[in-house]
Amino acid sequence: MGEGEQITKSVSWPNAEVIEDLRKLRSSVPLTHCITNVVVTNFTANVVLAVGASPAMVLAAEETADFARVAQGLLINVGTVTRVDAEAMINAASAAYEAKTPWVLDPVAVGALEYRTNIIEELLKFKPSVIRGNASEILATSGAKGNAKGADSTASSIEALPAAKKLAEETGAVVAISGEIDYITDGKIVISVPGGHEIMTKVTGTGCSLGAVIAAFLPVTKTPLSAATAASVIYAAAGERAAKEALGTGSFTVAFLDQLSTIGIKY
Amino acid sequence: MGEGEQITKSVSWPNAEVIEDLRKLRSSVPLTHCITNVVVTNFTANVVLAVGASPAMVLAAEETADFARVAQGLLINVGTVTRVDAEAMINAASAAYEAKTPWVLDPVAVGALEYRTNIIEELLKFKPSVIRGNASEILATSGAKGNAKGADSTASSIEALPAAKKLAEETGAVVAISGEIDYITDGKIVISVPGGHEIMTKVTGTGCSLGAVIAAFLPVTKTPLSAATAASVIYAAAGERAAKEALGTGSFTVAFLDQLSTIGIKY
């Protein structure tokens, strides 16, 4: 199967549907529950605020179920999961499933470490709307043997596309592979999102916070496929623009938040 | 009761008393113990350093009592409180109460979630010097029915002023309501602090870190009312100035820290 047969369409900024979805997000300010790793919690909250949603990083096992029920979207990212966090995540995923709160699973470094691989398997039972990861993580989640080295990907995103389609079919989730080109699939349609910049791999949290932005879009878009696409498109555009202004990774991060908070406004 | 009757005075930068309190803070570099949420820990430490105090984020249940005794001011912010953190907070508050270390309570999202509401009630027994929150949080803390949505406020700060005065009278604490205009009261005097900028609501931790700056001022000002006022005034001024330079939320944050670290120096 060649690449031409797989890709349904390529989407990039400015795209009319993405612009409309972003407008809806900013007017409804969806409450977005983020349970993520300690490395990127601050950056994720700032990214979600920049895009225009309302992040809430509620993470105590005693509170996550209650909050996942009232939130409009939920992200669960297992990047630094401990046994205390695992309980909080299962509670949240279970409540989201019952309350029909759409949610995103980010299986950071799955396959590389047995402990979290088991937690991810447990979480998958609660039917995430979207699974987002890099190529190695998607390969590992779909049961193929990824070669995950920490949170970094050693496979290219296109290599993981067959596994992503299989994973989408088996779980019912949209699968988003982040990489030089992002691929997003519901098992049938495949969207490719070009753009971004290599410097994004030199700033921690650019991938993890994308999962939160997808969660913020879930309540406002027609489908999870559109949510993952909208988030990826504005990310790629903001990243590309920010890279032009950056003198290094510090100023890139600043410019990236500036771009996310103004994209479609000053445009 | 009209607004005119409530407000004793409005304070903004440059104000002679605030300038003098800031000078005292910078010359004495008070050791400021911060137990705060994982979203804003880094930003809070940087804000406290920028203002000129010495932050210490000691948070283990085994250490917080010992440290709260030697610290000159303490902040307890329940933003992401877990059961492990709750124990650490109670230990700190209890030790601060015994050792007469002045402390600030930030009841993030109180009323919205039962678990933390109970922890906050427990913490209130140890007599905080200052309670800082947005309007919804102050309404909920004072027993009125706030409509807290995550950590964001749905009420305006002036609406919460009667509840703030009642809460101040009942607890003996100064109550600081953050909003477009900040109100600070000890139950009798009401200080209003104008300024700041709307973009501050789009950066996580601007409210939470204000609590830490109040804690840093507590050991150097004559009263807790002055500490809350000084902190709010330099925050509003730094926020207003930073907003003028900002291209978005990323550069705002950078400019805000720049302003806090130079206010009154380059002035």
Added chain:
Amino acid sequence: MGEGEQITKSVSWPNAEVIEDLRKLRSSVPLTHCITNVVVTNFTANVVLAVGASPAMVLAAEETADFARVAQGLLINVGTVTRVDAEAMINAASAAYEAKTPWVLDPVAVGALEYRTNIIEELLKFKPSVIRGNASEILATSGAKGNAKGADSTASSIEALPAAKKLAEETGAVVAISGEIDYITDGKIVISVPGGHEIMTKVTGTGCSLGAVIAAFLPVTKTPLSAATAASVIYAAAGERAAKEALGTGSFTVAFLDQLSTIGIKY
């Protein structure tokens, strides 16, 4: 013993050996396992990425041993250690010792708080390659009575040099004292690294993240002494350059990451 007798040599950027070590680091992208405090986790990951290594902040007690075995370097920083973290740290240090993964111990605020002092004593049994701290922390670790006030140093780095040499001899570790001038010793050779800037003491994590950069250099340099030297030299150079561009602590942090991510590239 005068200073002249103690210092073997002073190293600063550009130094041929440091340039070569940095080139090796960037071409091999060492997997650097960081178990650090919640205040600086994000900044540390960004610093390690900026320098050119691959950070992984694996911190669950169930995962740290497995990961410390495959990582090429490890940092353990006890800045906000809880009992859950302590277990994770002991597991990591023990596994690193068995697997011969070189590692750095950062004994934040040792001596000031009994709980963490005991944990640090336990960790020392697993033979760190490098111990990095400020003067007060090195004095306290070596058994001399430091006067540690939180994480800040009240002693100057040269005052701690005799204690550092003694500690190096007793433990077999290289000891790095951070301060206005950094001193690094294996008990015989003493390297001094001038440079940096006072503003670095006003940004949280500049010291803590240096420990992670040393861990990143450990697998690529000939000796732990060279790793600590290389890391300290590029830190001092980046800090000095960034201070020239900074308008305050916010823009300093941005410029510091920019400098770390480009040093030796644009040079």
